[in-house]
Amino acid sequence: MKVVIIGGGAAGISTASNIRRFNEKIKITVISLEKQIAYSPCAIPYVLSGEVECFEDIVMHEPEDYLEKDIKIITNAEVFKITSDANKLKYRIKNQSGDVEKETSYDYMIIATGATSFIPHIEGTDLKGVFKLRTIEDGVKIKSYAEKCSKAVVVGAGLIGLETAYGLKEMGLDVAVTEMLPQIIPRSLDSDMAKIVQEYIEKKGIKTILGNPIEKIIGDEHVEKADFGEEIIATDMVIMATGIRPQIKLAKMAGCQIGRWAILVNEKMQTSVHNIYAVGDCVEVFDAITKQNTQSPLGTTAVRQGKIAAKNIVGMKAEFKPVLNAMVSKIGDLEFGAVGSTKAGAIHNGLEAIAGKSRALTKARYYPGAKRIDVKIICDLKGRIIGCQIIAEERVAERIDTMALAIARGVTCFELADMEFSYAPPLSMVIDPIILAAEDAWKKLRPLKKKNH
């Protein structure tokens, strides 16, 4: 049996490695458009900030490493033709001496083509000094360009935008981060929680411009200014962190059904073409809370989907469960994370929801170095937890994981308030901040419950 995987990112490599883990005989070929495979794109901003020393560090494996596992990796190669009726595809390897075209066949194909940066159609995006941030090559270009600059504007205050803004600030640039919506991290945090992160990055010296979309980039050859209508900012470079678009061209060519956002797959990660699977940023997934399809462009989702696809291809049973989009980030010393729906998102999707909040400490009150922690838990009117957001200078990520499990298992805020948590003075409070937030939610739901009886 022969499997061809298109794409050498987290999703493609996870699929390849997992197939090999479960089956030693299947022939596996990965065809990658990029020169580097198996690197961690999430880490690019941390190279800018200097927290990770260099781009070489974030490349986990070289193509040759996979030969040991008998996985063939073809880099710098573009698939340009798929004939799914015949189970064949053609690709072009780009060499310095010229391109070489090749053809191959497959029993199963996995589309792991990922996504590309979405750049809005505004004037000036073709100027020198305008960058997208998606691949390691983008990172290298931004870093070397930034070294000669003193000012930068990052358009888009999602995770990547903020992390990049912080990275450039740490490089010594004057940085403004801008967002067309009136808050930062609009996808994952409610505005009250986003405000806490905003205050932190402003204290770090990063300017924020919210509620103003970029109208054009001004300059003569090089970027000179970014125009936000009401405000025009002089800058040497502009990073467009304005979202992504799933790469679905090849899937379409193969005859795979496309959904609202991306490639449609079933819970086995199988497309509408029976022997073609798709994984990673190029597919759409089912949202556990809204019960609608959504995107989940996260490294963890890609890795998990690769495992599910691999298991099904080798003949084991496995289903990819609806996503909660658990995420976490670290900017400077601040960690923030979220899982499930925001309160605003729930209401936007027609769900009635309340929120319980706590502001507490990460250690016993008297223990030196205790940090402030903010927790927000979102529940439906029956008390079932549908979302959570946490911000603190330590110990956020694993609390998000606890809440991801709580949501996945249908835990209510009433149950959570009585749950067992571990405790030691240097590590936690005797009543966990999560319990305090659950009790706050419980207090708000009690009168509603009584009214309904």
Place this chain on the structure above:
Amino acid sequence: MKVVIIGGGAAGISTASNIRRFNEKIKITVISLEKQIAYSPCAIPYVLSGEVECFEDIVMHEPEDYLEKDIKIITNAEVFKITSDANKLKYRIKNQSGDVEKETSYDYMIIATGATSFIPHIEGTDLKGVFKLRTIEDGVKIKSYAEKCSKAVVVGAGLIGLETAYGLKEMGLDVAVTEMLPQIIPRSLDSDMAKIVQEYIEKKGIKTILGNPIEKIIGDEHVEKADFGEEIIATDMVIMATGIRPQIKLAKMAGCQIGRWAILVNEKMQTSVHNIYAVGDCVEVFDAITKQNTQSPLGTTAVRQGKIAAKNIVGMKAEFKPVLNAMVSKIGDLEFGAVGSTKAGAIHNGLEAIAGKSRALTKARYYPGAKRIDVKIICDLKGRIIGCQIIAEERVAERIDTMALAIARGVTCFELADMEFSYAPPLSMVIDPIILAAEDAWKKLRPLKKKNH
């Protein structure tokens, strides 16, 4: 309505505060044997180590603070007579000018008498330089005595024993910690995991003597040697961290039924006498894994039981759920935690169990400062998780909480291996160490599953 609470520790104070939180009218009196109430006994070793500056810091509230909440606190007072038929009790306040006897009545009484140190009946425990560690007064005595010593032996390598040994080592003493069982932390960790903690404390310069019970303490007035049969150690002081005994004398006097270990209560925390409740270290609880009664002498258990008792007394519904004994500790830079049953404990209780393990990192491999993390997950033969142990120099406590929730909600290792975890390079690995351990368990169960089909 009038409630009298006997005991001013975490359990008693939690009951008092929660009753007040839910009801403003009930008269609440707390009678405490100790001078200090509402302090954190778990923090005493951290005062010895110098991580917390002084004993005053770990006193959360003074008796006067409770007057604001209209809770009356009577300290230095010993209840010596309970007439439960008449709902009356007598107590003796110890003043410098002499004792004063008083009588009071109650509608509800809460017994929160805690536990005392268990000291084995061996020769020499009455020598000067032999200490127990239970109350803040014990802590003060140990610290001032240790300041004049150069060598200490801690008998008992449970949590308190180890934390105290580390505290004394940090004070500059030569310290040996001893355990009659062949491993440290025998209650919470399997021997393979305990070994990791043992290596750490030995690297910190603490000597361990395992598998040897103390036979006698030798000295003429002052401690001079501790005799372990095969080994005799010269020492200036001996700390007996040899376990606790629930204080059940008053409960017996009140006619409350006693179980195998301590006071019997139902899920409302009510004793066999309908208007007497009991909470904290003096009660026995139901173990979620072994389905047998057990002890749960943890601050978190005490606080949670106080809340349950309070809710029931004010007329709200609440049940104390079977315990998993989630615990965590920090010694130096090492965190270790456990929840549910050990593998050895499961087998001892007649449960068939397997274990999955992982040794991984706390951050992305390339991210500076990533620490080693060890995870062990224990499952029954159907894959249901019944225990977990984690050791690392960071990020252990919240992972234990995640696993506590997983066990409480009946999650299997198969489900856990496909669970959603959050990820960012500075905070976690793209595949969480918990998932790796769950997959290891899954790998061991697969052949067993097949065999049964």
